[in-house]
Amino acid sequence: MRSIKPRSKSRRRRGNRDSGAKTFLSDQMGLPVESQQTDMEVETAIERFTSDKYGVVYHSRVPRVVGGLRVAFLTAGDCELEFLKNFDPSHGAELRHGAAGNTRQDQGAITKFIAAYGAGLHHVALKTHDIDVTLAAMERAGARMIDRTGRPGSRRARIGFVHPTSFGGVLVHFVERD
Incomplete structure (x- = not known):
């Protein structure tokens, strides 16, 4: 049996330096849906991600109106896919502006994104325990902030x-949940 000698203290200290990096877990990825059709279009997009041919364990929820968007979430493993579609009030759903969770300004952002790039990956969301502390730290680090x-x-x-310019063109979105 071979004995293992402990490393010297100075060597151990160098290997354990705190790099200042924080651990963030993925919360979701946002995917705009281009069509102006009803929820069937969103359900079709979700079906593409959840069919058995991909071997994905999933849990989907009924699409609902959030601010100016119709939103559907799908859970795949530890990550959620958020399908975003502009809401057309002629379809009869009720908008409750000003209630918790409404983000009316996001409707314009999704419209602009689809016009420029088409349907596809819009943002990556990362979980945080304190949104205000995280956003302040990002700004101190030199990130260009939207919020x-x-x-x-x-x-x-x-x-x-x-802002996407701070992450190589990827829109990053931090999320704090109770």
Whole structure:
């Protein structure tokens, strides 16, 4: 049997330096849906991700109106896919502006995104325990901010966005949930 000698203290210290990096877990990925059809279009997009041919364990929820968007979430493993579609009030659903979770300004952002890039990946959301602390830390680190403080998001979350220029073209969205 071979004995293992412990490393010297100085070597151990070098290997254990705190790099200042924080651990963030993925909360969701947002995917705009281009069609102006009814919820059937969103259900079709979800079916593409949840069919048995991908071997994905999933849980989907009924699409609902959040601010100016119709939103459907699908859980795949530890990550959620958020399908976003502009809401057309002629379809009869009720909008409740000003209630917790409404983000009316996001409707314009999704419209602009689809016009520029078409349907596809819109944002990556990362979980945080304190949205305001996280956003302040991002700004101190030199990130270009869309939100400097948390604002209401879907499902009673507080959210904040960092501009895509700070993450190589990817829109990053931090999420704080109770």
